[in-house]
Amino acid sequence: MADVYILGIDMTRFGRYPDRTFAQLGGEAALMALDDCGLGARDVQIMYCGTVFGAYEMTGQAIMREIGQTGIPVTNIVNACASGASAFREAWLAVKSGVYNVALAVGVEKTPRGMLGGGAETGIPLEGLFGSASMPAVFAESGTEHAAKYGTTFAQFAKVSVKNHHHSTMNPKSFYQMETPLEQVMGAEMIAYPNTKLMCSVNVDGAAAAVLVSERKARELGLSRAIRVRASALQSDPWNPSNPMMPDVNTVTRLAAKSAYEQAGIGPEDVSLVELHDCFATAELLHYENLGLCGEGQAGEFIDAGETTLGGKVPVNVSGGLLSKGHPLGATGIANMYEVSLHLRGEAGARQVEGAKIGLTHVVGLGTASAVHVLEKA
Amino acid sequence: MAQPETGPIAAKPHIKFDPDGKPFIEAHRCRACGAVTADARLACPACASRDGFDAFRVKQTGKLIAYSIVKRSYPGIATPFVSAIAAFDGGLALKANLVGVGFEPEAIAPNIEVRLTFNEALGRTDAEGRAYVGYQFEPQKS
Ligand SMILES: [Zn+2]
Numbered sequence: 001m002a003d004v005y006i007l008g009i010d011m012t013r014f015g016r017y018p019d020r021t022f023a024q025l026g027g028e029a030a031l032m033a034l035d036d037c038g039l040g041a042r043d044v045q046i047m048y049c050g051t052v053f054g055a056y057e058m059t060g061q062a063i064m065r066e067i068g069q070t071g072i073p074v075t076n077i078v079n080a081c082a083s084g085a086s087a088f089r090e091a092w093l094a095v096k097s098g099v100y101n102v103a104l105a106v107g108v109e110k111t112p113r114g115m116l117g118g119g120a121e122t123g124i125p126l127e128g129l130f131g132s133a134s135m136p137a138v139f140a141e142s143g144t145e146h147a148a149k150y151g152t153t154f155a156q157f158a159k160v161s162v163k164n165h166h167h168s169t170m171n172p173k174s175f176y177q178m179e180t181p182l183e184q185v186m187g188a189e190m191i192a193y194p195n196t197k198l199m200c201s202v203n204v205d206g207a208a209a210a211v212l213v214s215e216r217k218a219r220e221l222g223l224s225r226a227i228r229v230r231a232s233a234l235q236s237d238p239w240n241p242s243n244p245m246m247p248d249v250n251t252v253t254r255l256a257a258k259s260a261y262e263q264a265g266i267g268p269e270d271v272s273l274v275e276l277h278d279c280f281a282t283a284e285l286l287h288y289e290n291l292g293l294c295g296e297g298q299a300g301e302f303i304d305a306g307e308t309t310l311g312g313k314v315p316v317n318v319s320g321g322l323l324s325k326g327h328p329l330g331a332t333g334i335a336n337m338y339e340v341s342l343h344l345r346g347e348a349g350a351r352q353v354e355g356a357k358i359g360l361t362h363v364v365g366l367g368t369a370s371a372v373h374v375l376e377k378a
Numbered sequence: 379m380a381q382p383e384t385g386p387i388a389a390k391p392h393i394k395f396d397p398d399g400k401p402f403i404e405a406h407r408c409r410a411c412g413a414v415t416a417d418a419r420l421a422c423p424a425c426a427s428r429d430g431f432d433a434f435r436v437k438q439t440g441k442l443i444a445y446s447i448v449k450r451s452y453p454g455i456a457t458p459f460v461s462a463i464a465a466f467d468g469g470l471a472l473k474a475n476l477v478g479v480g481f482e483p484e485a486i487a488p489n490i491e492v493r494l495t496f497n498e499a500l501g502r503t504d505a506e507g508r509a510y511v512g513y514q515f516e517p518q519k520s
Contacts, residue, residue: 115452124389124502125454129512131461131473132448140446141463148444148488192461193447193483239413239424242443242471246463 002215004095005378006227008037011208011338013173014326017110020205022054026108027066029207029331033104034067037211037221041068044211045100050077050087050107051330063106078330080365081279082234083107084208085333089371091212092232101214107335108207109328115191116203136200136280137192138366142249143282144194150297152285154194158185159303160281161199161323167310168320170351175204175326185281199281204326208334223378227341230358231263231374237367249283252370253290253362260360260372261292268292271314271374272356273343275336277364278321288316291362291372310351318343318351333371336361344377389499389510392416401496401511403438405470406431414469438494439518440466447481464492464515476515491518 010032012025026049034040041064049060055078064074079086084107091103117135127133146152162182168174180198188196218226235255240248261267268291276291278284285299293314294302302308308316319325319339322332340359342348361373385399394404406418410427421428445462462476472494479486492515499510 115450123387123504123508124499124510126389127452128448128455128457128459129389129475129500129502131463131475132446132451132459134448134451137446137448137451137461141444141461144446144488145444145463148442154483190447190449192449195446241414241469242463242465245416245471245473246444 001096004092004229005213005215005218006210006229006337006341006375007213007218007221008033008035008039008211009209009338009341010036011173011331011335012206014175014204014206014328017205022051022057022059022108022110023062023066025110025205025207026059026063026106026209029108029209030063030067030104030106033209033211039102039211042070043102044070044072044104045102046072046091046094047074047104047106048077048087048090049074050079050083050085050105050333051109052078052080052083053110053112054108054330059108060106079369080367081277081329081332082363082365082369082371083330083333084335085361085363085371085373086234086369088210088334088337088373089232089234091210092229095212095214101217103212104209105212105334106207106209107331107333109330110205111203111328113203132192134192136195138247139280139283140192140195141246142286146286150300152300155182155186156300156303157194157281157285158182158196158199160278160284161185163303163309164278164317164321164323165198167318167351168324170349171320171325174320174324175202176320176324195280195282199323201279201322201327204328206326206328206331206335208331208338210334210337218378225345226378227344228376228378229373230266230376231260231372233259233263233372235259235370247366247368249364249366249368249370250286250290252368253287253364256370256372257291260374264374266358266374271358271360273318273340273353274314274316274360274362275319275321275339276316276362278317278323279327279364281323284316284321287362291360310353315353318353333361333363336363337373337375340375344375386498386509386511389512393511393513403436403470403472403494403513404433405436406433407469416470436470437467440464440492440494442476442488442490442492442515443471445476445486447483460486462515466494474514478516492516493518
């Protein structure tokens with residue numbers, strides 16, 4: 001089957017936009033992505049919109065009301081923090097199948113402030129009685145499980161935030177642009193050990209969009225800035241004896257990574273850079289192993305050696321990641337692809353990963369979904 | 379086993395009561411593959427078999443899998459507390475507070491042996507003023 005290409009891709013700066021609607025944010029990103037490849041709303045044949053908190057409001061159709069109501073099929077996708085990547089994948093499938101030549105995928109979010117997680121409670125509150133359902137605690141538990149197996153330390157987890165905040169100082173679209181030395185990260189307010197406040201992703205608003213086209217269309221419009229989608233994988237969590245008491249972000253990521261590497265016909269050693277789901281600092285280290293970037297139990301040493309910092313063996317989250325760039329749930333998946341595309345095009349400025357040829361993006365939607373995409377310069 | 383007519387209410391559906399009102403944890407084991415779940419499913423999540431499940435009484439001894447010392451939670455929830463997941467002997471993983479270990483990470487050994495004990499759900503009552511039964515984990519005395 002012919003390849004699918006990203007021809008245009010862009011994102012809004014992540015931040016706080018209390019006066020803007022989902023449709024305005026998503027519409028802005030959509031127009032930016034269309035401008036990036038010289039197309040217009042009339043060229044789009046099918047559209048998918050990924051959002052969590054906008055899922056009940058037909059946000060995809062509302063975006064079309066902002067950018068051009070051409071009457072094309074529009075589907076809204078909700079898949080927790082994998083919503084944007086899932087919308088992208090539906091667009092990829094629509095083009096890959098040969099039914100459509102031009103598809104638009106938009107991820108958009110206005111994220112509530114405060115701590116996410118929990119759920120419906122009846123009778124009495126269960127938080128603090130049966131442990132914690134807050135996201136910082138849930139991902140802290142994933143971290144201490146790794147620590148119990150391999151001796152991973154608080155400082156090693158904290159180094160993830162030092163690195164990602166450092167990367168964000170080179171990204172004008174990041175919410176934060178600040179250096180956070182190790183003692184500052186470790187000394188910040190403890191939310192849920194070992195995650196301090198600076199080790200939790202920041203709840204922001206924002207949008208990202210991508211224009212996907214068929215190989216025929218890409219050749220017609222020019223391949224000079226096109227990005228080839230080498231793999232698109234989406235998996236759900238398989239059976240695990242601890243599930244659902246403890247969400248298993250590891251196995252689902254490993255399944256998605258395996259599928260993606262097989263589709264692309266490559267291994268982790270071929271990847272120039274990675275944008276992965278650092279919703280909490282503890283999570284990033286687990287995903288080094290889940291994505292095969294280092295050996296089992298070696299994530300702590302891997303970050304100690306600086307292998308995932310810009311200039312290292314495989315830079316991870318050079319955008320600043322969810323920890324610093326921000327995590328507008330539905331927008332995150334496509335924003336990751338935007339970052340990788342910048343590097344593959346050689347347009348990433350001060351944070352450019354030199355000679356980037358292949359990039360990998362990863363998200364986890366708790367509940368649980370994982371999407372992994374492999375992108376390559378055409 | 380039916381809930382006692384009067385007396386505390388189970389704060390989780392897998393907390394059941396003996397005829398004399400003593401609480402225990404009930405889980406379900408797949409007849410085909412032995413996978414254990416707290417609640418019975420339509421089919422087995424591990425092997426998809428529809429052979430059904432056998433309910434059994436969960437052992438109260440197990441091992442810590444993971445924890446977090448929670449210093450900030452939702453508004454109105456008292457902190458600190460230790461949120462923990464433990465796997466119990468013979469099957470079933472549960473999540474609850476780990477008590478009796480303090481709030482310093484150095485004092486919480488990985489994979490310690492724990493015992494499940496029942497409690498009065500921190501004295502929390504519902505809108506009708508009814509009391510509840512919950513559970514917690516404690517380190518096993520060595
Ligand atoms: Zn089974």
